[in-house]
Amino acid sequence: MIAEYRFAFKIGDTVYLKTDPAQLERLITGINIRQNGLSYEVSLSEDLSWHYDFELSREQNIAKKLE
Structure with missing residues (x-):
């Protein structure tokens, strides 16, 4: 069975973590496809992390940045 995926982001997109109080700019650097869904590798300088869409x-959430 072949599954079709719709990607919310593509590699190279600029994104922000909704929970980041500093609202720092990050880049999508990878996409992980698993049986239960997709996750995105996000890079901030040398730091990498995986997140769901x-x-x-x-x-950028300016209000969160001002909290």
Whole structure:
């Protein structure tokens, strides 16, 4: 069975973590496809982390940054 995936982001996209109080700019550097869904590798300088699409945003949350 071949599954079709719709990617919310592509490699090279700029994103922000919704939970990051500093709202630092990150890049999508990888996509992980598993049986239970997709996750995205996100890079901030030399730091890498994996996140689901609902944890990421294309827009910086200025209100969160000002908290």
